[in-house]
Amino acid sequence: MDNKGVSYKEIATYKDFNHLSNNRLFLYKMNGSCRNPDSIVIDKDDFLEFEYLHEGFRILLKRELLCNNMLFVGCSFNDDILRKCIKDIIRCTSILNDANYNNEHFAIIAESNNQLLEYVVSDLSSKYNISCLAVSNPKKSFIIAEILSSKVRSESVFISGAKSFSSESQELDAKNFCRQLSLMLKERRYKVISGMGMSIGNFVVGPIIKRAHEKNENVDRFISINPFPFSTYKEHYIHRKSMISMSGISIFIYGDYRDDYERTGMWSEYLISKEQKNIIIAIPTSYPSISNTIFANELTDDKSFCSRHERLLKSFTKNTDIRDSLESLICQLYAYSTKKYEELINQAYYNYNH
Numbered sequence: 001m002d003n004k005g006v007s008y009k010e011i012a013t014y015k016d017f018n019h020l021s022n023n024r025l026f027l028y029k030m031n032g033s034c035r036n037p038d039s040i041v042i043d044k045d046d047f048l049e050f051e052y053l054h055e056g057f058r059i060l061l062k063r064e065l066l067c068n069n070m071l072f073v074g075c076s077f078n079d080d081i082l083r084k085c086i087k088d089i090i091r092c093t094s095i096l097n098d099a100n101y102n103n104e105h106f107a108i109i110a111e112s113n114n115q116l117l118e119y120v121v122s123d124l125s126s127k128y129n130i131s132c133l134a135v136s137n138p139k140k141s142f143i144i145a146e147i148l149s150s151k152v153r154s155e156s157v158f159i160s161g162a163k164s165f166s167s168e169s170q171e172l173d174a175k176n177f178c179r180q181l182s183l184m185l186k187e188r189r190y191k192v193i194s195g196m197g198m199s200i201g202n203f204v205v206g207p208i209i210k211r212a213h214e215k216n217e218n219v220d221r222f223i224s225i226n227p228f229p230f231s232t233y234k235e236h237y238i239h240r241k242s243m244i245s246m247s248g249i250s251i252f253i254y255g256d257y258r259d260d261y262e263r264t265g266m267w268s269e270y271l272i273s274k275e276q277k278n279i280i281i282a283i284p285t286s287y288p289s290i291s292n293t294i295f296a297n298e299l300t301d302d303k304s305f306c307s308r309h310e311r312l313l314k315s316f317t318k319n320t321d322i323r324d325s326l327e328s329l330i331c332q333l334y335a336y337s338t339k340k341y342e343e344l345i346n347q348a349y350y351n352y353n354h
Contacts, residue, residue, distance in 0.1 A: 001027070006242055013039050014056060030057045030081065050081060058085055065089050065105070072107040073145075077124060086128045105130045110138040139352075146348040153248035154341040156191045156224075158278070160269040161200035161291070163254040171199075174254065177316075178203035180323060181251075183211060184330045186222050193224045193247050195240070200254060201225075237268065244272050249337060252282045255290025266290045270297075279305050279337055281329070286317040305336055 001008055008025040010016065012033035020026070032039035041050055051058070062085050064070065077083060086105070107124060109132050111117035117134050124130040135141050159182075165171040182204045185192055192208060194201045205223055212219045226243050228236060244250065250273035255266040267290060273280055282295035295313065298306035306313060309332055315325045 001025075010035075011060075012036060017056065020060075028057065028060060030054065030061065047080070061085050062089060066103070069103055070105045072105070072130070075107060077107070077120070077128075083128070086130070090129055106133070107131075108133045108135065108141065108144055110135040110141045112136065112138055143348050143352055147345055150248070150341055150344040150348075153246070154337045154344075155189065156193055156247040157185055157249045157251060158193045158244050158247035158269070158273070159200070159204050159251045159253070160195075160266050161204075161253040161255060162266060163199050164256055165199070174200070175203050177253070177322060179207045180326050181253075182207050184326055186211060188330055188334060190249075191222055191224060193226065193243055195243055196225055196227045236265070240265070240269050241272050244269060244276060244278065248278055248340070249333065250278045250280050252280070252291045252294050254283075254285065257288035257290055257293065261290050261293055264290060266294075270294050279333070279340060281305055281333065282313070283316050284313055305333075308336075 006025060008027050009019045010027045010029060010033065011020070012029040013036055029039075031041040034040070041047060041054065058081065061082070065086060066089055075082075105128075107130050109117060109120055109124075111120065111134075114136055117136055121132040121134050124132055133144065135144060161178075163174060165174065178200060182192060186208050192204060194205050196202070196205065205225060208223050209219055211217075212222055224243075224246065226239070228239060250269070252266060252270060255261075255264065258264070261267055270280070280294070280298055282291045282298055284292050284295045295306055298304045299310060301307060309329070312325065312328055312332065316322060
């Protein structure tokens with residue numbers, strides 16, 4: 001996480017609980033931290049006293065198990081603390097018989113001993129309601145990871161854009177465009193990733209939050225908000241790279257054009273997206289903009305999304321109803337991203353076999 005520039009807070013002692021009210025990423029160290037040797041759970045007596053001395057951590061784990069769908073990767077399930085927490089959740093929900101509770105938990109179990117693999121999978125399924133993907137050849141586990149990563153990224157869209165508006169009508173047009181784009185992406189079950197830059201971030205994220213609340217849906221399923229830290233250029237770059245790494249698609253809209261556009265955040269995000277080999281969609285405008293510059297640059301590659309759908313993208317520069325164009329764009333994006341996802345999986349198998 002440090003290498004990716006991901007900001008997080010380590011929770012290893014009870015005094016760290018003061019930070020839990022903040023909306024950020026946490027690293028839970030249930031069995032203590034080497035930074036605080038007294039907190040470490042290591043011998044038999046420590047485990048016997050865990051229920052009393054570390055009950056707060058069990059409560060945190062139970063909360064995650066109760067409120068979220070979980071994917072366990074690299075977990076042996078030999079830890080009695082974890083198994084007991086899962087069992088408590090199952091017992092609680094079964095006693096209440098609450099039909100509305102439908103969280104699911106999953107695990108990837110890699111084991112060359114087929115008899116042991118069958119036993120573990122059966123045990124986790126029957127006693128703990130955990131759906132398991134059994135991998136008898138542990139060396140192939142990386143293919144599973146590649147498939148999961150590629151699938152998540154192929155359904156995640158990073159939106160880059162910034163705009164200072166010269167008129168109220170121009171701002172209303174931008175709001176309308178962003179609203180329709182974000183809601184169509186949500187309807188297609190894409191996840192939108194935004195750094196909440198100037199104006200455009202709010203225009204994109206706001207409609208998704210509102211629609212998700214109206215449908216009583218989990219907002220985190222559809223958006224990932226990553227505000228920029230007010231810090232150095234290097235830290236901004238790391239932050240941008242971290243956000244874009246979560247996506248497989250980058251959409252660029254607006255951006256005030258200037259002669260030194262190569263020094264702007266949007267251009268930096270474009271270069272990172274190119275380096276990561278994201279699907280790049282630049283929405284051209286009827287006036288000078290950074291998205292126009294990106295669009296023109298993408299046209300030099302006849303295999304790019306912009307080249308293959310040049311006419312469709314240029315339709316956004318006309319003063320017509322954009323809904324039909326957006327619907328066509330999302331459909332083409334879905335087909336294009338699905339094909340690229342399949343190519344990535346084929347490449348993963350090829351790499352394994354060679």
